[in-house]
Amino acid sequence: MEKEMNTAAGKLVVNSFRLGLKDGVPIGLGYLSVSFTFGMMAVAAGLPVWAAVLVSMLNVTSAGQFAGLPLLAASGSCIEMALTQFIINMRYALMSLSLSQKLHRSVNLLDRILIAFCNTDEIFAVASSKKGEVGKRYLYGLILMPYFGWAFGTLIGAAASSLLPAIVQSALGIAIYGMFLAIIIPPAKHFRPVLKVVLFSVLLSCIFRFTPGLREISGGFVIIICAVSAAGLGAFCFPVHREREVG
Template sequence: MKKGTIVDFRDGCRDAIPVCLGYIAVSFAFGIESSKIGMSVFQAIMTSLLNVTSAGQFSALEIIARNGSFIELAILQLIINLRYMLMSTALSQKLDPELGTGYRLGISYGVTDEIFALSVLKKGKLYPLYSYGLIFISVFGWVLGTGLGAFAGQIMPQRIISCLGLAIYGMFIAIIIPDTRTSKPVLMVVIAAMALSTIFTFAPYLKAISSGFRIIIITVFVAAIAAVYAPVKEEEHE
């Protein structure tokens, strides 16, 4: 059973530097948002350290702000982060079959979109020490940005904080727009999600549903429709 060497750890740290810099920028916005709902710097940092999931953390803030139920929060996180289960399954194919559960759990902690991409592109077997290098530097950037954002949110004027809070919307737009220009199914999914979100916000009875459950319902419904009418074919995936 090969666990890798210090060279693998160093390579992982080196490859994760761009991810670290990107994480600082995004998590700074999360820190700002967390301070707006009254979370302390320590609470914001621990949230990032224990979760390491941008979409999951941002979506949880609204539920936390209104003291939503744990069930609502758990279901929301399960749906939003479900893709990490698929990523972990794919990464397990690159690990030594004899690798122990402890090492696998350590790697699973840091499975994010960016770390998954770097791990998949790594030629040959995936050694734990390489993954730990990726995770160490990436999570450092994620936690550092969160701490800086949360601290800034406590000392900066409210007007500036509100402006910086718009960064998260800019990030989501930057993620969505490129794919909508090249893929009609993605464009239709975005339009459908926006339309349903508007309906749930203003329609009688439906607007009484909490925002957390709205996201859950819309996500499941739109994803199911897209899977039926615009499935990803095997050859396209490859």
């Protein structure tokens, strides 16, 4: 049972800063290892340590930051960057939409604008799992540990990476892709439609990569074309009936 529930206007409201802080600790610890990897990748891609930390503190999103890394390091086209981030982070729109139904009416526009900055998959998942509505104190508490875990993990990952010898740094080039596989393979193993969507997306990406003419299209746009086609077809052929955990 929730200890910190109060009743206001007949509805349950979770609004304890301390409870939020406590719920945020496991998320923050989980973030350490992912952001540590991001810090290492960022330095391997050529960013200085401070830039890696800045990217983490301003974005607070794993997939988007990893995807944006090559474009940041190469100072690539900002239209490509905008589209890549838009596509890969589109799911947050749904989460924010869903979270907006869950907020107590005392959470005003300014609070919503601040909370949105840290609405990650995990924070959304924990906030949604609470019974009744959630208040701003709980949310600010919940956000604190994950945010600093994310920034601190990036810092130590980036700092550790700068001390590594060149041959190890070059082997780190594959790490980001290894991580992507670790994200997509477990759900693909348990839920067949995810596997089909991934394989179709990969097939399209191979066609673009190896076909003369198509090969010249920039990588960021290819990813968008592949992902939108595969996810669109997946949504048409295998509609998901209940909200699954998106990771």
